[in-house]
Amino acid sequence: MPKFMDVHTGMTGIDQDGLVKAHKADTDIENEEGVHFLNAWADPKSGKVFCLSEGPNIEAVQRVHERAGHKADEIYEVALEV
Amino acid sequence: MPKFMDVHTGMTGIDQDGLVKAHKADTDIENEEGVHFLNAWADPKSGKVFCLSEGPNIEAVQRVHERAGHKADEIYEVALEV
Numbered sequence: 484m485p486k487f488m489d490v491h492t493g494m495t496g497i498d499q500d501g502l503v504k505a506h507k508a509d510t511d512i513e514n515e516e517g518v519h520f521l522n523a524w525a526d527p528k529s530g531k532v533f534c535l536s537e538g539p540n541i542e543a544v545q546r547v548h549e550r551a552g553h554k555a556d557e558i559y560e561v562a563l564e565v
Numbered sequence: 566m567p568k569f570m571d572v573h574t575g576m577t578g579i580d581q582d583g584l585v586k587a588h589k590a591d592t593d594i595e596n597e598e599g600v601h602f603l604n605a606w607a608d609p610k611s612g613k614v615f616c617l618s619e620g621p622n623i624e625a626v627q628r629v630h631e632r633a634g635h636k637a638d639e640i641y642e643v644a645l646e647v
Binding site for chain 2: 486502503522523525528529531535559560561562564565
């Protein structure tokens, strides 16, 4: 299944609890869109959050994020991996 | 050790062989800067490449990338992870 990296901005000051809760909001509904969120990494200083997922397409990944209340600013299909 | 996510742009058309070679150029010299590159994901369509690493600081990560010939456009310390 294709993998995706999405980028959120403006999450300055996010803490571990906030990241866990945001990730859980995604994983709670991801099955309904055929998506699986693998990892998320956050930089509280810049407010950047990166999410790695797998799913059918970019639109499905975005639907999960939108329904969870945190639309991604950018989503890329990362066809290559090392 | 702190983890970092860096972002490269303009790598449109990169293929698996190119990603492997670029990653190897980093890992060949990473020890000299106390850095370890964990994963890299690439989107050949947009030209975005994301690299996950661990190391002492952003400057050390950038030194590896610069010496390998592909300076990162953005580097973030991702203090939080899920």
